[in-house]
Amino acid sequence: MKRYDAIKRIVDSLDNEIIVCNIGAPSRELYNIKDRAENFYMLGSMGLASSIAFGIAISKPSRKIWCIDGDGSLLMNLGSLSTIANNQPNNLTLIVIDNGSYGSTGNQKTYTSKKTKLEIIAKGAGFESITVIDDEEDIIPVLKDITSGCHFIKIKVLPGNAQVENIPLNPEEIKHRFMKSILM
Numbered sequence: 700m701k702r703y704d705a706i707k708r709i710v711d712s713l714d715n716e717i718i719v720c721n722i723g724a725p726s727r728e729l730y731n732i733k734d735r736a737e738n739f740y741m742l743g744s745m746g747l748a749s750s751i752a753f754g755i756a757i758s759k760p761s762r763k764i765w766c767i768d769g770d771g772s773l774l775m776n777l778g779s780l781s782t783i784a785n786n787q788p789n790n791l792t793l794i795v796i797d798n799g800s801y802g803s804t805g806n807q808k809t810y811t812s813k814k815t816k817l818e819i820i821a822k823g824a825g826f827e828s829i830t831v832i833d834d835e836e837d838i839i840p841v842l843k844d845i846t847s848g849c850h851f852i853k854i855k856v857l858p859g860n861a862q863v864e865n866i867p868l869n870p871e872e873i874k875h876r877f878m879k880s881i882l883m
């Protein structure tokens with residue numbers, strides 16, 4: 700499975716969750732699989748998808764938030780794991796798609812392709828549950844099973860980006876459309 704396949708399964712599991720998606724290829728792939736106003740395509744701040752998702756989670760406690768992050772990005776902002784886990788939002792699932800590489804910049808290897816295990820770091824940070832998925836078929840059942848809480852899911856995938864169009868929205872359009880959609 701590649702990232703695109705994983706995001707497709709995540710989209711197939713959606714009810715009305717808010718999605719905050721990591722910069723670059725993941726956001727482009729999500730846009731092309733299923734664009735919706737409740738998708739926040741984080742375009743300018745590598746590493747900060749989980750922090751933005753956490754902020755939304757605590758300010759919108761009645762909504763479920765899924766953050767689609769990447770291994771390279773999360774490695775840039777590991778402190779976010781302890782911030783999230785210690786504040787324990789009841790409505791946040793951090794889904795890290797780990798391809799062991801910086802996919803958007805040419806698949807240079809990250810440390811998760813060597814010794815680092817993000818699920819162990821997340822467990823130590825204090826997440827309520829940790830799930831590692833290797834099989835594409837497990838993604839929908841795992842996501843459908845989430846009710847409330849503060850969860851960490853790692854989906855292990857192979858490197859590689861889908862050939863998809865760029866997102867034709869500018870950052871202001873994405874932000875305003877997104878904010879309007881989550882006010883309801």
Ligand SMILES: [Mg+2]
Pocket residue numbers: 769770771772796797798799800801802809
């Ligand atoms: Mg990656």
